[in-house]
Amino acid sequence: MDELGPGALDGWIGKKLMTNVTVIGTGNIGSAVAAVATKGGAHVQLLGRDGEKAASVAAGLGATSGAVGDVLTGDIVVLAVPYDALAELAELYGHQFDGKVVVDVTNPINFATFDELTVPADSSAAGELQKQLPDARVVKAFNTNFAGTIATGQVGDVPTTVLVAGDDDSATQALVDLITAGGVAAAAIGPLKRARELEAFAFLQITLAAQEIVGWGGGFALRK
Structure with a gap:
């Protein structure tokens, strides 16, 4: 979106879209994103x-389910997996990602030390993924949101906003439209290189939550 001023999303949030979305990952984030997509009218895989867990979660959402390795049916593919799984998925699916909007939600944190990001200082998880998938349209999103705030659409008493970064304007807008159709605010914040700042921001938020300085149902939010 070009601008997110007061009332910019009024009359738009909740408008349903007809699109196909694949979510890989059935954890808290994957389930929350899938719920937003189905609420917005998308056909979700x-x-x-x-497989049993995927089927159980999908049944509750009215989505279809399958196993990792199945053919991707989504035009938008959300990789709701740990950072270390991205390279495996890139190799597994390869050219199936070509032309698709591929959404990276990961935070490349060194969980052994909990003291650093594991990607080069001039790059990001999303940037590294784009290198592996040169013909995909990689977008960074959801990594600064705890799962509960995606599911409820609230961060404390402030509406949740999903921050979206990508080099392809149409891919970024497609994801913003999907999120807002599902009843959650979203803001396009710039090119994919902004993913570095998003990942650092998320790292700080996660460390604060781990220290119980903020809650896992709270965190940072945008207040207009």
């Missing part, structure tokens, strides 16, 4: 390593 939910893939997981545990």
Whole structure:
């Protein structure tokens, strides 16, 4: 979106879209994103390593389910997996990602030390993924939102806003439209290189939550 001023989303949030979305990952983030997509009118394919869990989650959403490795049906593919799984998925699906909007939600944190990001200082998880998938349209989103705030649409008493970064304007707008159709605010914040700042921002928020300085149902939010 070009501008997110007061009332910019009035009359738009909740308008349903007809699009196909694949979510890979059945954890809290994957389930929350899939719920937003289905609420917005998308046809959702939910893939997981545990087929029974994927089927259970999908049934509650009215989505279809399958196993990781199944053919991707979505024009938008959300990778709701740990950072270390991105390279495996890039190799597994390869050219199936070509032309698709591929959404990276990961935070490349060193969970052994909890003291650093594991990507080069001049790059990001999304940037590294784009290098592996040169013909995909990689977008960064959802990584600064705890799952509960996506599911409820609230961060404390402030509406949740999903921050979206990408080099392809149409891909970024497609994701913003999907999120807002599902009843959650979203803001396009610039090119994919902004993913570095988003990941650092998320790292700070996660460390604060781990120290119980902020709650996992709270965090940072935009107040207009």
